[in-house]
Every structure is written in structure tokens, then in C-alpha cells.
Amino acid sequence: MSGSPPPPPAKLDVLAQANRRAKGKRPWFFNDPDVERVLNITLALAMEHAVTRQRLDALERMLQSKGLLIRAEFDTFALDAEAEAERTRWMKTYIARVLRIVQQSSEAASDDERGAEPAMDDLINQLRGESAE
Amino acid sequence: MGQRENPPSWAHVGRHAAFPQAAHDDTARFDFLANLNGFLAGALSPQVRHAYEHDVRPAYEKEHGQAPENRHQVRRAMAGNPTFALWSALRRASMEMRQQAGRSLVLHQLDALIKASAALNADSPRLLLDPSVQVPRYASAVDIHCMPGGYHTELMENDVSAAANYDCGIFATTGGMLGRFNDGGGQALVKWLREAHPNFAPRRVLDIGCTIGHNIVPMALAFPDAEVIAVDVAAPMLRYGHARARALGANNITFRQANGESLDYPDGHFDLITTAMFWHETSAVAMPRMLREIRRLLADGGLTVHLEQPQYAGMDPYEQFIRDWDAYNNNEPFWSVMHEYDLPKMMASAGFDPTTYFETRMAGVVDREIFPVASSSAEDHGRAALWTAFGARKP
Numbered sequence: 001m002s003g004s005p006p007p008p009p010a011k012l013d014v015l016a017q018a019n020r021r022a023k024g025k026r027p028w029f030f031n032d033p034d035v036e037r038v039l040n041i042t043l044a045l046a047m048e049h050a051v052t053r054q055r056l057d058a059l060e061r062m063l064q065s066k067g068l069l070i071r072a073e074f075d076t077f078a079l080d081a082e083a084e085a086e087r088t089r090w091m092k093t094y095i096a097r098v099l100r101i102v103q104q105s106s107e108a109a110s111d112d113e114r115g116a117e118p119a120m121d122d123l124i125n126q127l128r129g130e131s132a133e
Numbered sequence: 134m135g136q137r138e139n140p141p142s143w144a145h146v147g148r149h150a151a152f153p154q155a156a157h158d159d160t161a162r163f164d165f166l167a168n169l170n171g172f173l174a175g176a177l178s179p180q181v182r183h184a185y186e187h188d189v190r191p192a193y194e195k196e197h198g199q200a201p202e203n204r205h206q207v208r209r210a211m212a213g214n215p216t217f218a219l220w221s222a223l224r225r226a227s228m229e230m231r232q233q234a235g236r237s238l239v240l241h242q243l244d245a246l247i248k249a250s251a252a253l254n255a256d257s258p259r260l261l262l263d264p265s266v267q268v269p270r271y272a273s274a275v276d277i278h279c280m281p282g283g284y285h286t287e288l289m290e291n292d293v294s295a296a297a298n299y300d301c302g303i304f305a306t307t308g309g310m311l312g313r314f315n316d317g318g319g320q321a322l323v324k325w326l327r328e329a330h331p332n333f334a335p336r337r338v339l340d341i342g343c344t345i346g347h348n349i350v351p352m353a354l355a356f357p358d359a360e361v362i363a364v365d366v367a368a369p370m371l372r373y374g375h376a377r378a379r380a381l382g383a384n385n386i387t388f389r390q391a392n393g394e395s396l397d398y399p400d401g402h403f404d405l406i407t408t409a410m411f412w413h414e415t416s417a418v419a420m421p422r423m424l425r426e427i428r429r430l431l432a433d434g435g436l437t438v439h440l441e442q443p444q445y446a447g448m449d450p451y452e453q454f455i456r457d458w459d460a461y462n463n464n465e466p467f468w469s470v471m472h473e474y475d476l477p478k479m480m481a482s483a484g485f486d487p488t489t490y491f492e493t494r495m496a497g498v499v500d501r502e503i504f505p506v507a508s509s510s511a512e513d514h515g516r517a518a519l520w521t522a523f524g525a526r527k528p
Binding site for chain 1: 276
């Protein structure tokens with residue numbers, strides 16, 4: 001597609017160079033730098049999401065200008081029952097995938113409450129003890 | 134940074150023969166960043182001030198019996214405030230993302246960019262590079278405004294990547310406020326010169342710390358008979374700047390690699406000497422040296438004028454603190470020092486007659502091609518870039 005970059009100059013590691021940090025001690029503003037790292041990743045994703053939306057918008061406008069699509073129909077587009085169910089399944093799967101860590105955290109919390117899971121150190125020591133017997 | 138409505142799309146950026154080619158997604162990235170910056174300035178920044186006035190300052194007053202008296206006290210008091218931390222973290226991230234966006238755009242086509250500049254520069258007597266010029270510590274200790282590699286780093290022979298990245302990103306960073314060719318500062322200097330000194334037609338002009346020449350090209354075009362010298366220590370900027378000037382039809386500028394602290398032109402050689410957004414990227418040693426050099430190089434009756442961000446004197450401590458953000462968090466260390474200087478005193482120490490000192494506010498010339506809506510109003514609140522210009526005349 002037209003948006004894909006042309007091949008880079010032979011010698012230069014373009015990916016590494018494009019991402020290179022600026023010399024100078026970086027300030028971290030949150031108490032936990034990990035949170036700020038996640039913020040940076042999230043913001044980059046937000047930007048790439050915006051890029052995709054802009055590209056989709058460009059595509060729709062181009063299709064409309066060629067008479068292949070009527071954009072207003074997006075808003076009145078009616079689904080039959082089967083299509084609706086299919087899209088709902090997709091949405092549900094998508095949300096579960098994105099929020100995986102939330103589900104896993106609550107699973108872990110309830111396992112913890114039941115005392116179902118020993119600490120990994122304890123488990124290692126337990127298993128070491130078993131193998132020594 | 135004032136409030137802006139909608140920044141123009143990067144699609145309106147001024148293109149010239151040395152400028153990088155951008156795909157749809159590159160434009161979309163810059164548009165995202167311009168709007169993110171707009172949000173940070175327009176929506177989040179007032180909340181930072183609110184947090185100061187309603188939480189941080191009262192707590193400080195309770196502890197110390199008085200409000201913070203200077204920007205350093207405000208800075209220490211604001212450290213750890215969650216609103217300030219969020220705004221700062223987003224702002225820093227935005228700067229870094231802008232660099233990544235520009236560098237990835239530029240580096241993917243670096244061979245073509247080098248060829249384009251080289252073709253425009255071929256056999257020109259007006260590009261004078263000198264590899265013996267050392268990059269001073271103030272330009273190399275940290276990468277100024279978080280540009281990886283700074284102005285001077287060369288990744289390959291005849292490299293222009295640092296300059297092309299600089300050129301393509303300014304429009305997004307400033308929300309188009311400096312015009313399609315990012316030359317609102319240079320245009321403001323020309324406008325001021327024509328209004329304040331209508332009979333002054335410089336014959337020899339010097340611009341120090343020119344980078345890509347975006348602020349001296351308007352002067353060169355306004356005075357096509359003038360001989361213009363633009364100096365900088367960074368070769369990539371000069372290569373690209375020369376090519377850019379050619380591409381924009383300015384053929385009377387010589388781009389020369391040299392340190393403004395000591396130039397080999399004779400006394401009184403220039404009748405106009407300028408800088409634009411330059412002093413805050415120098416040092417406490419270099420700045421007075423260069424001002425003395427300017428005094429030496431200026432002809433009798435000559436004029437020197439410098440465009441800068443406003444000085445801190447007279448601003449409330451919070452305003453000073455927030456403007457100081459870039460010094461601490463965007464790799465502009467001398468910014469903090471320079472903006473507290475007594476400029477009339479500095480100029481006097483450099484040998485200028487204090488009675489010839491002047492200082493004025495200058496607004497960026499608004500580019501009507503990208504801000505047509507504002508064209509009928511006398512003042513473009515929040516859109517016009519506002520600077521201090523200072524200088525002196527040699528009697």
C-alpha cells in the first residue's frame with residue numbers, strides 16, 4: 001500500500017535511528033516510571049489509531065467521490081439478525097482480548113483468597129524438596 | 134503557548150525541492166501531534182495552573198507563611214503534583230513522538246534527500262563547510278529540544294537528516310503558527326525593519342546560528358541586492374539550508390560553517406546582524422562573546438536585532454515556572470539562564486551605546502494561506518507567535 005515506507009538506505013538502521021533517544025537525562029514525571037512507559041505506549045497506539053481512522057476516512061471519501069459508496073449510508077446501514085450476531089460476537093471477543101489482564105487479575109485475586117496458589121519461591125523449594133527425597 | 138482553535142493540517146506545510154516526501158500516514162501523525170499539543174495547551178495547561186492556585190500554592194503558604202516568590206520555589210512545590218505530572222508526561226511524550234515521526238519519515242528517504250540537496254548545492258560558492266569547526270559544548274552537552282543527535286550529528290556522508298527532520302516537524306510542533314515555511318519569525322523581522330527603519334537597506338547582512346536559514350531567507354528575499362552571510366556550527370543544517378534557500382529562490386545567502394564567537398570578517402563589515410531564537414541555545418560565556426563580536430562586526434550606522442522568547446522579568450513566578458519547563462524537560466538548559474538576563478546591561482557590556490538600545494514585542498506574521506479565517510481581524514489572539522526583539526544601533 002502507498003503508506004508503506006520505501007526500502008531504507010543500505011547502511012543505516014532506520015528503525016533504531018528513528019527511535020533513538022535524545023542525549024540528556026530524561027525526566028520521569030510519575031512516581032512509577034513503568035506507568036509512564038505504559039502511558040507512552042498507549043499514546044503511540046492512540047496516534048496509530050488516529051492514523052488508521054484518517055486513512056479510513058480518506059478511503060471513504062475517495063470511494064464516495066468515485067460513486068462507489070454513499071457515506072451517509074454508514075449511519076443508516078441496517079444489519080440483518082445474522083450479521084448483527086456476528087458483529088456482536090466479534091465485539092465481545094475483541095473486548096475480552098483487550099481487557100485480558102483485567103480478567104486474569106480478578107481470577108488471580110479469587111485464587112489468592114482461597115490460598116490456592118503458593119508463591120513461586122515456595123513452589124520451587126517444595127519441588128526441590130520432593131526431588132531430594 | 135496560547136490557545137489555538139484548530140491547527141491547520143500538515144498537508145498545508147510549505148514544500149520545496151529539498152523537502153522530504155510525506156505519505157498519507159506521515160501527515161496523519163503530524164496532525165495527531167498538532168492536535169495533541171493543542172489539547173495539552175488549551176485544555177490541560179489551565180488545569181495545571183488551577184492545581185497550583187488551588188492546591189499547591191495554598192499548601193506552600195501554609196508551610197512557609199508566604200507564597201512562592203520565584204520560579205524555582207514554584208518548581209519544587211509543583212514536583213509531584215499529579216496534574217502537573219500528567220501534563221508534563223504527555224508533553225514530553227509528544228515531543229519524543231514528534232521526533233520519532235520526523236526521523237522515521239526522513240531516514241527512510243535519506244538517500245533521495247541527500248541527492249536532492251546535493252543537486253541544489255552543486256558547485257555553489259555559497260556553501261562553505263569547514264570540518265575543523267568544533268561543535269561547542271552548549272550545542273552538544275544535550276540534544277537541544279530532544280532532537281536525537283542535535284543539530285550537528287551526521288549519520289552518513291553529506292547528511293541532511295537532522296535538518297530535514299527539523300524542517301518538517303516545526304509546522305506540527307507550532308500548529309502552523311510560524312507559517313507554511315516556518316518563517317514567521319524572519320518575516321516579522323523584515324516587517325519590523327521596513328516599518329521602524331523604512332530607509333534602511335542593508336548591503337551586508339549576517340545571521341548567526343541560522344540552522345536551516347528559515348528566518349534569514351525572508352530577509353534575503355526582501356533585500357535581493359544585499360550580500361547575506363548565514364553561519365552555524367552544524368554542517369547538516371547548512372547543507373540543507375543552502376539547498377532550501379536555493380529552492381525558495383534566495384540566491385544571495387552564503388551558508389558558512391563557523392562559530393559566531395569569532396568570525397574572520399573585518400571590523401564594521403556588516404550593516405545588519407540578526408539572530409532568531411538563538412540565544413537561549415548558547416551559554417553564559419558564548420553569548421557575551423558573540424555580542425562583542427557583533428559590536429565589532431557592525432558598521433557605523435549599522436543595526437543589530439535579535440528575536441527571542443520574552444524575558445522573565447515582570448512575569449509572575451508561576452508564568453516563569455511554566456515557561457521554564459522546556460529548560461528542565463525539553464533539553465533547553467540555557468533557556469532558564471538566558472531569560473533572566475538584563476539585556477540592556479548585556480548589550481552595554483558588549484560595547485553598545487545604551488542610548489541606542491531598543492526592545493520591542495514582535496508578532497509572527499500570520500500566513501493567510503493557512504489561517505484565512507483570521508484574515509479580517511486586526512489581532513490574531515493566541516495564534517500569532519509573540520516574541521521580544523531587542524537590539525542596538527551603532528552610531
